[in-house]
Amino acid sequence: MALKRMLENWSRLRQQDYYAEEPYMWGMAIDLNKCIGCGACVTACYAENNLPVVGKERCGSGHSMHWMRIERYWTEPEGTPEIEQEEASDFPERGAHYLPMMCQQCNHAPCEPVCPVAATYHSPDGLNTQVYNRCVGSRYCANNCPYKVRYFNFFEFWKDLPHPLEMQLNPDLSVRDKGVMEKCTFCVQRIRAAKDAAEDAGHPEHVEDGTLMTACQQGCPTQAIVFGNLKDPESKVKKSWASHQVELDRYEQDKSEDVRGYRVLEELNTESCVMYLDRVRDTEA
Amino acid sequence: MSENKSSSNWTRRSFIKAMGLGGAAGSALVLSGCGDTDIINEVDIEVRKEKVEPNVDPQDYVRPGIEMYYASTCRQCPAGCGVHARIREGRVLKLEGNPVSDVNHGRLCPMGQAGLQSHYNPDRLTKPMLRKGGKLVEISWDEAEDVLRKNLGRKNAKLAWLSGATSGHHRALVDAYLAAAGAKNHFVFDTLPPAVGHAANQEMFGSYMPRLDFDKARLIVSFGADFLGTWMSPVQFSTQYAEFRNAPRGTLVQIEPKMTLTGANADRWIPARPGTEGHLALALASLLVQKSEYADRVPADVVASLKDVNVDEVAKLCDIPVERIHHLHHLMTDRSPSLVLSGASAEGVQHGFETARAILMLNVLLGNVGETILPRSEDPFPALAPRMGGWSEVKAMVDGLNKGSFDTVVVFGSNPLYQAPGFMQADKAFDKAKFRISFSMFPDETTMACDLVLPVHSYLEEWNTTMPAYAATDGYLGLQQPVMNPVFGSHATRSFGDLMLDVLKHMDPNFKQWDSYQAYVMGALWTMRPALVKQYKPSVPGQTEEEAFKQGILSDGFVQMKVAKAAKIEAKVSAVTLPAEKANANYPFRLIPSARLGLWDGRHANVPWLQELPDQLTEVVWDSWIEIHPKTAEKLGVITGDVVQVESSAGKAKVKVVVFPGIHPDAVAIPLGQGHTEYGRYAKGVGVNPFSILAALFDGKTGELATYATDVKVAKIESRGKLVTLANGDLVLESNTSTQAGRELVKTTTAENFDLTEKGA
């Protein structure tokens, strides 16, 4: 049944003009040439999104609730010989490989069709939503996510929050109880507030580029993260996508070899809204 | 099958419903849609259960449902970044960087973000305490102020004052008090500011910290300066680093025994044997002076002193292939201007000052002075200038205490009982003082050993000014204002400024004109206004000059003082001689007490967000560990997770192993930050404190502790401890997740290609 649903949906979603009429499609570009892996985005996310601190034991059981995490690798993927260590070295002489990883807001999200209660589905502005009050905690979605960016809330963390730490909680979004799935929302509360402000300003169909920043983007010391509306040809993120020849509605980009843009695990045809730019190393050094 | 069973299946659901988390829960499950209006009353259980209390008087900082931003200054480290605090209903919820601040350009590091959890920390002190009969007992503020006045409100040459890195009006106030009390001993102790590097800069460039232009440099060669993580002003350097990495892309070479965050981002990371950085610098210098265009930049005796350097021997000493040195020399001559930095691992040795000079000399040889190393102008108000302090000062204080030179000790913003190395026995020295006073937010080790404990406001609750440790523009003074009412109320904590001003008023009548520290700070700024770059004019009718000024500077979050044009920077170079490194047969490994962006030197160990932020290199959370190179680990027969005993001449510690490729095989590294014996629920009893086993070795010239000079031995005592890393979200016992398993997760391209394709972008 699940497979049938998936196939039906995906075939429908594959239509090219699926999101053509909507004014917004939120997207991101992360420049790995600039990302230094410091973790400012991670802490900013904790502060903005009421993420619980789970403690050592639960981190060890894989119960961390970091919606955004920095992955660190020591080796190159196969097939990039010019960057690989020239000689067999005992040291990572080309430094580490950092990859900020959060929900990729896939337009063909593998998590969506498997939800038995439609708690996760696609919003018209291209967000992969997670509705906590619908969620029954089946965890099918997390198991189907190739990026492993969905985190299940196993405990009542809010109950353990000693006074006055609870005073920091952001009232713009829910404090989740146990039994629900959570994930990065592209700071939906900030998106909705920006849309609200745009409506007040009399142009509800247009959120000015740069007035809306996600928490991770705002904190990033090297401005490695760019966020904005992919439907706005003047937005920084759209320009970045265009100049790096990455387009939506593709599982394989028709781009020149030298251009840096790529989407992680694009070959799975998840149609994600986050573009990464290649890390760069000076091979002459 | 029975109804019983079926209902027991549903307890959790009903519970969620009762918690108000399942508005349409029942209906959602039967897929009958959200609009079912028949089941309604579950959500009504909250009616008339919660209170909603309006203010008695309307407050302009409380507008229900509307967020507001206040500008202030971060005090999580001495960098002094500007922040915008987001306020809702009178509570601070989020800190963002101040976009107009020249220090951080609207950005913030993890520690800056986590300032909220220092501010709202459940372990904050809320009552003054006095030692009675050997135990700290809570007392009233009236009594506490009486005791404070009795002990501080008199002439006392035997008073020692210990601050953390200090600047701005806190520093001015403390200095004013010490002058009034006739005390001369203001010690400043902070562990990470590079005191040795400052001294070397001062000698060579006539300024303890010249201005650095990262963006202009085409090549940065950093000898252990972790400028992206823990060096001086990480956010500011990160913003400059981002510019540096734009096309045409600059190249970063990092030379250090243990990979830092900066090393992890280097184009070439060179693991030099610990303590040999100076020799490497001299070898590079000797290669450079072979050409007259470089040699002409330094005096002839310096060139002559470099004649004897044998590059092949240095390569062996540093454990670097000799081709690497020649290649580095080639890079340096090829890419100009460049920037050579010296940092903690190079300076933290017994000949640290000489090492730093050898490294900085490369800048002179390469002609970087005046290009990427720029002059700084005199501070217009030296009384407000930052004082970073160092290990020599805490040593002087401990020595003074041991000699009985001091009877009263005051500690504010420093924690010597945790940070001072174990051999100094700061705790025993501390016991010798007759009366010890601590102004502190937290029950840290030093505070709990004091006789009078005064809980102070967090930096988000008080007025102050701060001058950053390093600012791109001269004359920058960050302002702090309370962004909310004190969390525990003003009956619980007090502002340090108010407490000291009160004491000072009784000693110096000049201070009677200010009834609060706020008035003192704002009054000082108001009198400083002719010296400021920006002028603030009334913008609304009826506003006075002074009101406009105050509103203007507070919404900016900082003031910019006029400074004289900086004089041309001139380097003074003299010959450097370095002693040969001696191997220690008993203690074969060099211990590196590595600092990390997060816990810093341990002051942020009580912040849960930062405890749970994985170490950037090893991805370990909530713990201490020792990093050992795979080759060494094989020799020692240990794997990740094993417990080893690390023993130096000064002490020993038990710690878990992380087998880590980014470290020289002769070095082992234990991160700073953990091993607190006090400091609240999140810090106490977690991990080990490497400060406690540092050996008594000092830099010959500056008298600073040689923190990177301790030799240790390592022996396995136990298999398989519990070590948690987020590398794969699980207990990692074998090794860290390191490969991309053939998937293209992080792709890499060459700088050549990058420069070619990104020029237009």
Added chain:
Amino acid sequence: MRQGISATWSFRLAWTVLVFAAGCLLPFGAWADDVSNAPQPIEFPHDRHAGKFGINCMYCHTYARRSIVAGIPPVAKCIGCHQHLPSVRDKPRIQKLFTYWEQKKPIPWLKVHDLPDFVYFSHKRHVQRFIFKDGRPTQQVCAMCHGDVKTFTVGRKVKALTMGFCLSCHTQFQGESDIGKPMPAERWMSPVAATDKPVMKVEFPQPAVLDPEHPVTMKAAEVKKLTDRLPAEVRDHLVHAPHDCWQCHK
């Protein structure tokens, strides 16, 4: 019996929901929303302020037009008027008010219209739309959710304020076409009895998102394509169905 669960899944669900629903309804009565009898600290007469004197709601609830919450007035606001009204100064309610004022204590009002924490509702959007854009009378607009307050003393919850309640309006007032239309009186002039039934019974149809055959939410145009095949009366509700839960839940 564990293996039998999936087979009897729907039966159990139906049964449980039924029992649960009945259980909830029994003690309270159908729309007995104002469940707590806890008294307010002051028996504030909305009927005198809003009714007799016709004071605009937003005179006291000042934030309604610019914030997500309407705001309870600070005590100073009450005093601002009442210090000039000696005629009622001796009334026990007013004496109580002045006691709070003199002690500089906030009045501990009990919250009446309390939405669950996962619901985001913006007063501003609704007030801006209906009062300032459409030009409807303030009391009429507020009454859509708060009932006919000018007949109350202290505020009472007379509307369900459930999701179905929200949608019963949003199906009608979606889009721009209805601006300026007079609003039928029965939508806001609800009886004040505690057993106030919803004025319009909305048999809300399944939103497209819950179609078991097409479990992914579709955007409006997609929904339209699908629903054009449906009978007209069903279709009318369906095309207005909200297709973004994150508007109100986050």
